[in-house]
Amino acid sequence: MDHLLHRLRLDQPPLGRLGDPQELTLALKDAIGSAPQPPADVLRTYTDALEPTVVSCDHPAFLAFIPGAPTKAAALFDMVLSASSLHGVSWLEASGAVAAENQVLRLFADLAGLPASAGGCFVSGGSAGNLSALVVARDTGRHRRGLSPHAPVRIAVSDQVHSSVGNTLRILGVEPLVVPTADHRLTGDALRVALDAAERDGGAPVVAAVATAGTTNAGIIDDLEGVAEQTRARDLWLHIDAAYGGAALFVPELRERLRGIEHADSLVVDPHKWMFAPFDCGALLYRDPKLARAVHTQDASYLDAIHGADGADDETEWNPSDYAYHLTRRPRGLPLWFSLAVHGTDAYRDAVAKGADIARRTARLVEETEGLELLREPELTVVLVRRTGWQPEDYYAWSKRLLAAGTAFVTPSVWEGETVARLAFLHPGITEETVRAILGSLVDEG
Numbered sequence: 001m002d003h004l005l006h007r008l009r010l011d012q013p014p015l016g017r018l019g020d021p022q023e024l025t026l027a028l029k030d031a032i033g034s035a036p037q038p039p040a041d042v043l044r045t046y047t048d049a050l051e052p053t054v055v056s057c058d059h060p061a062f063l064a065f066i067p068g069a070p071t072k073a074a075a076l077f078d079m080v081l082s083a084s085s086l087h088g089v090s091w092l093e094a095s096g097a098v099a100a101e102n103q104v105l106r107l108f109a110d111l112a113g114l115p116a117s118a119g120g121c122f123v124s125g126g127s128a129g130n131l132s133a134l135v136v137a138r139d140t141g142r143h144r145r146g147l148s149p150h151a152p153v154r155i156a157v158s159d160q161v162h163s164s165v166g167n168t169l170r171i172l173g174v175e176p177l178v179v180p181t182a183d184h185r186l187t188g189d190a191l192r193v194a195l196d197a198a199e200r201d202g203g204a205p206v207v208a209a210v211a212t213a214g215t216t217n218a219g220i221i222d223d224l225e226g227v228a229e230q231t232r233a234r235d236l237w238l239h240i241d242a243a244y245g246g247a248a249l250f251v252p253e254l255r256e257r258l259r260g261i262e263h264a265d266s267l268v269v270d271p272h273k274w275m276f277a278p279f280d281c282g283a284l285l286y287r288d289p290k291l292a293r294a295v296h297t298q299d300a301s302y303l304d305a306i307h308g309a310d311g312a313d314d315e316t317e318w319n320p321s322d323y324a325y326h327l328t329r330r331p332r333g334l335p336l337w338f339s340l341a342v343h344g345t346d347a348y349r350d351a352v353a354k355g356a357d358i359a360r361r362t363a364r365l366v367e368e369t370e371g372l373e374l375l376r377e378p379e380l381t382v383v384l385v386r387r388t389g390w391q392p393e394d395y396y397a398w399s400k401r402l403l404a405a406g407t408a409f410v411t412p413s414v415w416e417g418e419t420v421a422r423l424a425f426l427h428p429g430i431t432e433e434t435v436r437a438i439l440g441s442l443v444d445e446g
């Protein structure tokens with residue numbers, strides 16, 4: 001309890017550092033033996049040897065990948081969850097928890113402009129959401145075309161789609177129809193050309209398209225309206241991966257850029273990214289949840305009790321297990337529910353807007369700094385920067401120096417074949433001073 005309170009009371013967690021494999025092996029050598037040990041001793045192994053080697057994603061200067069920065073309220077409530085052994089599989093076992101999770105899903109559906117019928121569940125994240133949604137897209141597509149349950153089909157994706165979608169299609173045995181993008185953005189026109197060509201190429205029918213609302217590498221939002229026009233005209237399932245960018249729905253100025261998101265047949269948003277929920281928390285919504293139930297509901301005699309054997313209605317007695325490939329799950333939407341209720345949605349709007357604002361201000365600082373080049377105006381919160389004259393190894397050495405110095409955690413990425421610096425903002429607590437220090441380190445230490 002002391003450790004929990006200490007951790008929760010920190011204004012800012014330590015940034016952390018990279019662990020040494022030999023030191024860690026040594027620290028863990030006798031950790032698990034046949035005899036019991038005092039919990040305080042085991043905890044000390046964690047606090048002294050393990051925890052320092054975990055980089056805190058919620059440090060304001062964690063600007064790598066996509067950070068996460070849970071509110072204290074959400075982190076606290078996560079402990080309530082852990083202390084309660086809540087089993088979020090079904091209405092029968094956890095109706096109150098499911099009702100609260102559904103309240104959050106309803107809020108997202110309303111922000112996105114999805115119909116009153118929309119619904120889904122919380123999953124571990126964008127990858128699990130993409131997989132669960134695209135199974136439904138595939139099977140619904142086959143069914144609507146009168147194809148056999150194993151008939152080959154294709155799903156259209158852009159060449160910028162998240163790696164988890166590529167993985168998903170491999171798992172599903174679905175061939176991607178890769179649509180090339182000009183300027184990294186999937187457009188309705190590009191999709192139309194690719195779909196027209198696919199009709200003539202003798203390949204399997206295309207049953208769905210995936211659009212991204214905020215690419216992970218650069219925060220680019222696809223032409224959702226143009227893409228939706230194509231999918232609607234051709235009766236294709238539209239899946240929108242808004243794992244990172246979905247939080248922009250809270251901010252009216254940013255919401256504008258997501259126009260077309262209301263046409264999604266399935267939508268993924270990761271609250272553990274830019275919505276300040278603890279890991280792991282992904283929201284998955286379907287326009288018509290019936291279609292998801294038809295695919296995901298598991299049929300077994302021991303599950304009859306949760307599936308209306310007593311005459312219960314699956315529409316009102318909602319089972320999260322019917323909307324993704326999982327069964328047992330923690331109701332991981334609850335920490336977000338608690339935090340949303342405690343802070344109110346205006347606070348979320350302001351906190352999300354702050355991330356976009358610091359990204360824009362960073363872009364201006366980059367432009368003003370001799371030796372730095374802004375590679376693209378940030379649409380959301382990712383800023384890509386070239387340090388004139390640097391080779392890939394310079395960026396990696398710089399990244400290591402910054403972490404070792406405890407200044408920031410920033411990892412390089414590749415943009416148009418070139419290694420560059422990438423700053424992914426999100427934490428509303430990052431200061432311009434820290435940003436200046438990071439940019440300064442790019443030009444000073446070369």
Ligand SMILES: *Cc1c(COP(=O)(O)O)cnc(C)c1O
Nearest residue numbers: 125126127128162216241243244
């Ligand atoms: C992060 C991300 C994912 C994967 O989400 P996880 O929660 O890490 O599984 C998928 N798509 C996009 C666009 C993302 O940014």
